[in-house]
Amino acid sequence: MDYTLSEQEKQMQQDLAAFCRAHIAPRAKELDQSSREASTVLIRENLGMLAEGSWLSAGHEGDSIDLIKVYLAGEELAKACPATFLSARASTFLCAGALRLFGTAGQKQRHVPGLMQADAVGALAYSEEQAGSDLGALRARAWREGDTWVLSGVKDVVVNAPMADVLLVLAYITPAAGPEGGMGLFIIEKGAPGLSVGTPVETMGLRGVPIAPVKMNNCPASGLLGGEPGHGYEQIMRLLELGTVGVAAMCVGIGSACMECSTRHAKSRMAFGRQIGKFQDVGFKLADMFTFNDLGRMLALRAAQALNTGEQGAGVMAACAKLFTSEAVTRIAGWGMQIFAGHGYLAGSDMERLYRDARFGEICEGTSEMQRSLIARNELDRFLLA
Numbered sequence: 497m498d499y500t501l502s503e504q505e506k507q508m509q510q511d512l513a514a515f516c517r518a519h520i521a522p523r524a525k526e527l528d529q530s531s532r533e534a535s536t537v538l539i540r541e542n543l544g545m546l547a548e549g550s551w552l553s554a555g556h557e558g559d560s561i562d563l564i565k566v567y568l569a570g571e572e573l574a575k576a577c578p579a580t581f582l583s584a585r586a587s588t589f590l591c592a593g594a595l596r597l598f599g600t601a602g603q604k605q606r607h608v609p610g611l612m613q614a615d616a617v618g619a620l621a622y623s624e625e626q627a628g629s630d631l632g633a634l635r636a637r638a639w640r641e642g643d644t645w646v647l648s649g650v651k652d653v654v655v656n657a658p659m660a661d662v663l664l665v666l667a668y669i670t671p672a673a674g675p676e677g678g679m680g681l682f683i684i685e686k687g688a689p690g691l692s693v694g695t696p697v698e699t700m701g702l703r704g705v706p707i708a709p710v711k712m713n714n715c716p717a718s719g720l721l722g723g724e725p726g727h728g729y730e731q732i733m734r735l736l737e738l739g740t741v742g743v744a745a746m747c748v749g750i751g752s753a754c755m756e757c758s759t760r761h762a763k764s765r766m767a768f769g770r771q772i773g774k775f776q777d778v779g780f781k782l783a784d785m786f787t788f789n790d791l792g793r794m795l796a797l798r799a800a801q802a803l804n805t806g807e808q809g810a811g812v813m814a815a816c817a818k819l820f821t822s823e824a825v826t827r828i829a830g831w832g833m834q835i836f837a838g839h840g841y842l843a844g845s846d847m848e849r850l851y852r853d854a855r856f857g858e859i860c861e862g863t864s865e866m867q868r869s870l871i872a873r874n875e876l877d878r879f880l881l882a
């Protein structure tokens with residue numbers, strides 16, 4: 497495939513990188529170390545700054561989403577601050593993106609502009625305590641009362657929940673129909689009766705992201721996404737497929753940040769009278785870090801292009817990109833930690849923060865095992881057809 501970036505794309509990436517270096521990266525450490533309350537304030541400020549620079553809407557034009565631009569912007573933002581990236585993405589891609597792709601004209605008009613300008617914050621609540629990879633096991637239920645959809649259920653880990661103005665919530669309408677055909681994605685607005693947000697949860701990495709459980713007890717939704725029942729599962733699956741590009745961007749961005757700080761350390765740290773980067777073993781680690789990250793970027797751009805154009809097999813390419821970049825960044829962060837050695841293991845070092853942040857890629861939005869299953873299933877079908 498031709499993945500040569502246009503001049504406009506290169507410029508966008510350079511401008512965003514400069515913006516992030518000046519405004520976002522310097523706050524990453526503080527965000528990681530802040531209390532939940534303080535980090536919510538910092539994240540909202542970051543979202544505001546990004547919106548002011550029109551960076552939140554990079555790749556989002558009208559009803560369409562350009563995944564190449566989403567990727568490029570995501571890589572730069574994640575490199576500067578993975579926590580800010582995750583929060584911004586939940587609001588603008590997972591929530592506003594779903595509204596853009598599947599919402600009615602009225603739903604888009606009501607929510608999308610505010611989310612893209614950071615006047616409002618969005619969240620997507622699909623998984624549950626007993627239903628992560630297996631969304632068919634959801635317990636949340638939705639039913640009609642007159643013209644209103646009403647929901648009950650609990651979503652245990654929801655990015656942005658403590659500050660969300662708009663939540664998209666996946667629930668069964670007709671469990672007997674199964675996930676495909678039996679679910680809906682519902683729009684729930686802050687302050688809805690019966691909606692409560694629990695105590696924020698602590699996480700190993702990405703500690704600056706406000707995350708909390710959400711409970712709905714006979715809670716009226718302001719609408720069903722798209723207006724027609726039975727499409728919730730299909731909408732989530734499509735969103736997560738397109739979302740693999742964003743997760744890959746996060747992984748490559750973290751990988752680049754690991755590369756940068758490890759290279760700096762390899763040049764400045766002396767041992768046995770030499771810069772440690774001059775020892776072959778250290779240089780080889782940097783070479784492997786660069787190679788894995790560069791390959792990940794290529795896979796991600798290939799997937800973005802295939803998804804943009806609707807190429808056959810795009811879903812498999814997306815799964816390959818997510819699988820590879822997430823496992824690569826775990827290794828890249830491990831090599832970085834080894835180069836830093838004791839100085840990386842100390843709490844508060846950039847390398848320690850990135851090492852914790854990196855591990856999320858393999859877990860979120862379709863674990864590595866789920867990606868491998870998807871790739872294997874599709875590849876087996878391909879062989880059967882041949």
Ligand SMILES: Cc1cc2nc3c(=O)[nH]c(=O)nc-3n(C[C@H](O)[C@H](O)[C@H](O)COP(=O)(O)OP(=O)(O)OC[C@H]3O[C@@H](n4cnc5c(N)ncnc54)[C@H](O)[C@@H]3O)c2cc1C
Pocket residue numbers: 586620621622623624625627628629630651653654655656699702707856859860861862863864865866869
């Ligand atoms: C920081 C953080 C933020 C999150 N944010 C959100 C959010 O905003 N909204 C939201 O809805 N959810 C969110 N989640 C939840 C997230 O989507 C789930 O953690 C993820 O989908 C994995 O599900 P699980 O943790 O229940 O793992 P499980 O599904 O219980 O899986 C456990 C293990 O079993 C394996 N496994 C399961 N099924 C299979 C299979 N068929 N084949 C092979 N292996 C299998 C998995 O790969 C994994 O290794 C978040 C989680 C975290 C940690």
